[in-house]
Amino acid sequence: MTTSAEPTCVVVMGVSGSGKSTVAGALADRLAWPMAEADEFHPAANIAKMSAGTPLTDADRAPWLAAIRDWITDRAAAGESTVVTCSALKRAYRDVLREAGARVRFLHLRGAAEVIGERMRHRSGHFMPPSLLRSQFDTLEALRSDEDGVAVDVTRAPEVIVEEAVTRLGLDAGRPPASRVPPRAPHSETPRKQRS
Ligand SMILES: Nc1ncnc2c1ncn2[C@@H]1O[C@H](COP(=O)(O)OP(=O)(O)OP(=O)(O)O)[C@@H](O)[C@H]1O
Ligand SMILES: O=C(O)[C@H](O)[C@@H](O)[C@H](O)[C@H](O)CO
Numbered sequence: 001m002t003t004s005a006e007p008t009c010v011v012v013m014g015v016s017g018s019g020k021s022t023v024a025g026a027l028a029d030r031l032a033w034p035m036a037e038a039d040e041f042h043p044a045a046n047i048a049k050m051s052a053g054t055p056l057t058d059a060d061r062a063p064w065l066a067a068i069r070d071w072i073t074d075r076a077a078a079g080e081s082t083v084v085t086c087s088a089l090k091r092a093y094r095d096v097l098r099e100a101g102a103r104v105r106f107l108h109l110r111g112a113a114e115v116i117g118e119r120m121r122h123r124s125g126h127f128m129p130p131s132l133l134r135s136q137f138d139t140l141e142a143l144r145s146d147e148d149g150v151a152v153d154v155t156r157a158p159e160v161i162v163e164e165a166v167t168r169l170g171l172d173a174g175r176p177p178a179s180r181v182p183p184r185a186p187h188s189e190t191p192r193k194q195r196s
Helices: 020-031 044-051 058-077 091-098 113-122 130-139 158-169
Strands: 008-013 035-037 082-085 103-110 149-153
Touching (some): 008 020, 020 158, 044 058, 058 082, 091 103
Parallel strands (some): 035 082
16 A cells, blocks of 8 residues: 555666666656666576576566565665666566555556667667567566556657656656756766665
């Protein structure tokens, strides 16, 4: 049972290359909330598996999702709302995250495989091979109407996606007017990563 006083976690979800790190970084800056990158929670074996072009299984993802859930809970226990990147492809995975002691909400970055695949092929220094994108889409279960979250179109600019998310999720409630919010730092190529 959630209450309005409960900290929130916005999970920026979607297939690999959909823009989770990019959008979550900008959203965390916009809200001045701490952020965590789900990739930082993978056991080394998971990273090795994906790097070798093999999709993860439910069993591979189970400890990883639990670790992310616990990070959300720990920060919420300290009174902090958070932003987390996590592919969260299946509803069952999102159910694990929803066990966290926060109001867990989802921002699904939704786009066509052609658009996202093109972006993956043009980025450098990332372990995830574009060849795994097909299995990411095969595994993806979109948000259902009874899930707390919204889907946005990845063809929009990151700052447009952030403003749409803030508006549609009502995240500005209780915050100072936009004119008093410090400007965001320019977007960096290197995503921020944070662990407790
Ligand atoms: N809205 C956008 N418009 C144009 N390019 C974008 C947008 N969002 C992200 N990108 C670019 O697409 C690529 C993938 O973005 P990003 O690394 O943020 O995705 P990701 O979902 O975090 O990926 P992964 O899950 O594999 O870590 C990057 O090169 C990024 O600069
Ligand atoms: O559930 C999964 O298959 C994984 O989380 C992947 O989505 C990658 O970790 C990520 O997308 C690459 O950065």
